[in-house]
Amino acid sequence: MNQWVQHFRWDFPGGGWGIAVALAAGLLLIALSYRYTLRKTSANAKVALTMLRFTFMLFIIFCLCRPRIERERSMKSSSKKKIAVLVDDSGSMRIKGFWKKDRLQEAMTFWREKVKKGDDAYKYEYFSFAEKLNQCLDFNSRPKQSKIKDLNTKLYKIISECCNRFPAENFDGVIYMTDGIDTSGVSPQDAVNKLSASNLKHIFVPICTELPSKSYITLRKVEAGNRAFVGTEVPVLIMTQQSNISPTTKVELKVTKNGGKPVAIHKLRSGSGVQSVKFRLPIRKAGVDLYKAVLSLDGKAKAEVAWSITKSLKKESARILIYQGALDWGTRFLRYVFADNDKIKLELRYASKVYDINQRNASTNFPDSTELTKYDVVVLFNLNRKQITSRMERDLRDFVSRGGGLFFLNGNPVSVKEFADSPLEKLLPVKFDPNYNKAIRSDAQTMDFLHRINSTRNGTRWDTSFRQNKEFTFKVPKLKKFKLSRIGLQSPIFKRKTKLGKIKQIIPKFQDIAWVQKAKPGANVLAYWHDKRKAKKRILLAYQNFGKGRSMVLATDPLWRWRMNTSSKDKSFEKFWQNLFFWLAQGQNEEARWIIPNLLIFGGKQIEISFVPGKNMIDINKIKCHLENRKTIQKLFLHPGNSKGRYFVKFASKPNQKYTLKAQYEGKVIASVSFLTQPQKKSKMEEVILKPDLKILHEFATLPNVYLENSQDGFDIRKYFTTKTFMLSEKESFPLWHRWWIYLIIVGFFGAEMIIRRFFKLV
């Protein structure tokens, strides 16, 4: 609404009466003044002058009334709500129920009859979805059926799409009418994440028309690595989808190795929905093993998948650089940890003027970025901040992101505190404390003795008394124990095998500690020390993944006192350091491998499989790939992938075939994987999975801004989307006396009186 109203307004004290009195008084005053004037004036002149003055006064009173035109405009505004209404148009929604009515019809009836849609303030846009989101005019008629029958429902993908698209199109909310079934096999996690981050209101209306359906079970996703080191475990994830499995039916997932005894058996629950099974396959011997997972109902195989795992020994050697900033006995002990171990090559380098002070060659300097690539682990040992240059920081950052291991070892609290808020700290898993723990660095008796012997030429005279005083005074300082965190207890760093083959926990001990303020988000604390005096947990050992590599901090002395305090037969100290350096070096242990995200590969399709050539592969053109199937061998070409260092091969597969994909470099197989293709995928999922998945809709409804409505009761749209009306008014004023001609008339009157007076010879 937008209209103008115009009014004439004036003001005068006393209103109309006031004007009348003023005019009367003025007229009387003028008339009397001319009636009794002392000048000889003719009657005509008196009348003319009286009229002139009265007219003049009229104009003055007119101006004093402040005459004006006032215009008023009022506007009414109301905010409209734009709502997207989505109806599930997948195969399961079009199957006729017991009363010859399908879910789509029920959804439309619900929308037409049970939803109070509000007034003009609400604007609706209609969409139908199955695999894609399609806009339609309205729901007065059934949405046109998709050309392809039995479309899968990609509900989770559609939800994610709505969360991205609709805010940009200024929608305020989305109403979904769906049976909750998603037959695409993807995890709902992405949809949950998007919903929880969405500003829109999402209202789910479950359409639950009962449909006649059969029991059904299948594999939806299989994730497992195809390359592993001996002594580790391969995590396996298998997702299954089922419908109408009765509680009396035995559902089982069995995994066998090389056709032998089962290595893992998992019982699955009955009912409907998606289930995830996670387990770890232990890798004990080197070689290639073929694993097979069979999903069965009452012992009858319903689906199966096979894949191979190439098992190799861990990296045989690691090169470690210890870059030292101050002389420390830890060097000797660390050196001897690896003295009998050919697998680890230790190189010592010192910061300038720390060791070998007369020699100024390259060995005292930190290696450049090219040299750094030769090492697997770099240990910054007792470095102070002055010894770290910006070049070193840059090179170390590159080194770790490329997969190197960085180990910051310093137990000197004064030195460590200087690294608080330093550029190097950004690379490390912890934030150092700018305060530090002070420790006594001298003995009063010795200092007194030193002072005495330095003050005279013959200082030996105090030797006997000093020796007698000190002979029995030394007390062995008690070492502090590492307390392992939950992650630390599971970490291979703190584990060693006894002679009987049992796994034993290693608990290191230390004396000096540098204070760490806190671990950074994403970092893992492996060990801490309980500071009883300050009632605080002091972080000792922590790590974080950085790029492809790892960085680790040990804020204690190099633990040589622990070595000295344990029996020479106890090799815990040596094992701890070996474990730690091997573990840090694993970041660079990247070898050539095939990557298959989902081992359920359906035959009859073009397949793409990714290939990572590994760190040491220099000439990618020398890699030859081929696909083996029974007796045929197909040559494949590597194509560069989207991400750096990744390639892929493409080939057409046949259903129910066992394939072996191999990559060879100079005649040697560097990566190999076997897999079994599935029967050609038939889009029958919509016909077999018919039970509405209310569980997932209820899970969605636990999120903020997500609601669940009952399709039986209906709801009022205003409950979720309230509209507001605003009134805006505008006033304009145009004065009428404030005109040029008014002033001209007044001047004219003055001139006219002068003329009349002259005419009647009054002046």
Place this chain on the structure above:
Amino acid sequence: MGDENKMIRVIFLLFALFLSSNISAQSKNLGMKKRKFSEADRGSRVSWCRLKFPVRGSSSRESAWDWHAHPSGDVKMIQVLRDYTSINLKQEWNVADITDLDKMCAFPLIFMHGQRLININKKAENNLKEYVLRGGFLLIDDCVYNKYSAPDLFFRSMMRKLYKLFPGIKLKKLTNKHKLFKCYFKLYRWPHMQGRDNGIYAAYYKKRLIAFVYSSDLHCGWVDAGWFSYTKTQNAYKMGVNLYIYAMNN
């Protein structure tokens, strides 16, 4: 009169200056500028220790203990190590009894200094062996007993003891081309103080350096009581630093 007084005062001042510079220079100036090491420049803390052990003399009247000669030499060496290197050596002189393994194991390096034949029982032998096997290091210096007839009694007895405790040990005599002579300070020859000059032996057990053994009484040089020339004393300090640092890093 006034001029004479002035002259006496100047001479007295110069004499005092000479005396003070002589005292401090003898023990501290090793021919190179001292570096200022702050606490942040140093490694993890460590202390110096003298080992207490019994010996056997030439007669029954002699004391069974001569391990404790001149701790002032050790203390001055500690000061030199602190002044010239980044070692976080506590200014503290300690004594560990050879019968107390726990005390011995609190120190990564133990200084053994004696005049006569080492005379330790089985337990002490086991302690010494265990200390070395755990990673400890022995710095064995012979304090000269008799300059003319038996100058290296302790040295020879320790060599025998090492052979006995560590079967297969290799005692290698180091020449002045060895890294020990230039690992920190550059020295052109072995600084022999007194007694019989057997040079320096490095003891390797299972490829590990476990001890330095010598009979040159470097320790008496560290005492810096004017017994040796200025150069000899400085070289004794320098070699002391080199021995300590080489042991730490090898």
